[in-house]
Amino acid sequence: MTSPSPEGENYSLERNNSNEAVQVIVRCRPLSEKEIEGKCTSVVKMYPSRGVIEVENPRARSDNEKNKMFTYDAVYDENSTQQNLYDETVRPLVASVLEGYNGCVFAYGQTGTGKTYTMEGKIGEEIGIVPRAFDQIWAHIARKTGVEFLVSVRYLEIYMEEIRDLLRMKSTKSHELREISGQGVVVTNLHSQTCQSARDMLKAMTIGNSNRTTGMTNMNEHSSRSHAIFQIVIEMAEEHSKTIKVGKLNLVDLAGSERQSKTGATGDRLKEATKINKALSSLGNVIYALAENSPHIPYRDSKLTRLLQDSLGGNSKTIMIANIGPANMNYEETIITLRYAYRAKSIKNSPVKNEDIKEGKLLLLQQEIERLKQLIMAKSNGELNINEIDEESSESEDVK
Numbered sequence: 001m002t003s004p005s006p007e008g009e010n011y012s013l014e015r016n017n018s019n020e021a022v023q024v025i026v027r028c029r030p031l032s033e034k035e036i037e038g039k040c041t042s043v044v045k046m047y048p049s050r051g052v053i054e055v056e057n058p059r060a061r062s063d064n065e066k067n068k069m070f071t072y073d074a075v076y077d078e079n080s081t082q083q084n085l086y087d088e089t090v091r092p093l094v095a096s097v098l099e100g101y102n103g104c105v106f107a108y109g110q111t112g113t114g115k116t117y118t119m120e121g122k123i124g125e126e127i128g129i130v131p132r133a134f135d136q137i138w139a140h141i142a143r144k145t146g147v148e149f150l151v152s153v154r155y156l157e158i159y160m161e162e163i164r165d166l167l168r169m170k171s172t173k174s175h176e177l178r179e180i181s182g183q184g185v186v187v188t189n190l191h192s193q194t195c196q197s198a199r200d201m202l203k204a205m206t207i208g209n210s211n212r213t214t215g216m217t218n219m220n221e222h223s224s225r226s227h228a229i230f231q232i233v234i235e236m237a238e239e240h241s242k243t244i245k246v247g248k249l250n251l252v253d254l255a256g257s258e259r260q261s262k263t264g265a266t267g268d269r270l271k272e273a274t275k276i277n278k279a280l281s282s283l284g285n286v287i288y289a290l291a292e293n294s295p296h297i298p299y300r301d302s303k304l305t306r307l308l309q310d311s312l313g314g315n316s317k318t319i320m321i322a323n324i325g326p327a328n329m330n331y332e333e334t335i336i337t338l339r340y341a342y343r344a345k346s347i348k349n350s351p352v353k354n355e356d357i358k359e360g361k362l363l364l365l366q367q368e369i370e371r372l373k374q375l376i377m378a379k380s381n382g383e384l385n386i387n388e389i390d391e392e393s394s395e396s397e398d399v400k
């Protein structure tokens with residue numbers, strides 16, 4: 001590849017380590033076998049030490065049109081490992097969640113560029129961000145003494161603008177979005193699974209994934225046709241303390257943006273693609289409005305943007321991972337993704353530690369244990385019938 005032309009589109013930003021800016025990283029996957037067989041060439045060159053990407057325009061008519069350069073918080077090339085990406089970018093965010101912050105990692109990109117690979121990965125050394133976060137959380141819990149933890153997970157997908165509970169597919173309950181003061185936008189009737197280990201979380205992830213809507217397109221054999229959000233809630237109470245800290249982590253694998261002409265979508269696939277693209281363009285509009293400091297941010301235009309409201313411009317530390325492919329045939333899509341991601345870079349969030357939330361589930365459980373202890377003591381002193389304990393004690397797993 002030639003060196004960048006000075007007239008090329010040179011986007012550049014200082015590496016911004018402020019807690020408040022959305023951190024944007026770009027990852028490029030290797031050429032796929034299909035692309036190699038189809039004699040595609042790579043038009044992407046990355047300079048990880050500088051966070052720079054250079055993209056060569058395969059249809060450039062003059063030197064001026066030849067290369068475009070972009071700078072991000074970090075870039076990961078085809079040789080990057082899941083471990084490096086996690087340790088350098090996501091590990092610090094999960095550490096903040098364990099201190100009581102909200103965190104969000106979301107993967108964006110054209111279909112077939114590696115969003116699911118990055119978030120979920122493959123069993124073994126190639127496990128992705130989500131299972132690595134499980135390990136980090138439980139390693140922290142094992143080390144920490146004098147603190148009680150209550151960890152629960154929820155897993156949902158937005159398919160054709162409908163919310164589905166991936167952990168309770170048979171449930172007939174409807175899932176609405178409600179804005180609750182101090183909690184942001186929450187989904188009603190979503191099953192919340194309490195977990196005791198990384199293994200429990202992995203089990204929930206696996207069950208949810210098997211329920212996720214996927215399909216085959218020209219671009220990807222196992223294309224995710226929905227936006228999936230895996231939510232981890234960690235409640236932490238120091239011994240003898242009435243206060244509680246709550247960290248929430250949203251791990252989001254978006255459905256891929258796609259062009260009908262390339263994916264060959266017809267029928268149901270086309271209907272899905274239309275909805276997917278609509279939600280992604282709402283996300284783009286929100287990012288654009290935030291980047292422009294617009295007085296109106298159109299969060300209400302889609303369920304996806306309402307659910308990501310806190311993550312974009314709100315109370316959260318957020319990492320956006322823009323996935324791209326290196327092939328010349330995807331040049332236009334790659335540039336669209338890079339511009340989208342570049343805009344997200346100027347979004348400012350205002351994360352605050354979620355402390356002193358006295359209604360935390362963990363605190364309620366502690367109070368419940370205390371109450372039951374007293375009832376049992378009363379019973380052993382002959383003051384109470386044991387049936388009264390059952391009547392008074394109730395705990396629902398559904399989050400209202």
Ligand SMILES: Nc1ncnc2c1ncn2[C@@H]1O[C@H](COP(=O)(O)OP(=O)(O)OP(=O)(O)O)[C@@H](O)[C@H]1O
Nearest residue numbers: 029030111112113114115116117220223224255256
């Ligand atoms: N960094 C990478 N290294 C090796 N293989 C990769 C990498 N990224 C993606 N792949 C492979 O590329 C293919 C497509 O990846 P993946 O399914 O994750 O794409 P996607 O962006 O989630 O697609 P969609 O939007 O259609 O769901 C998979 O076979 C995956 O294993």
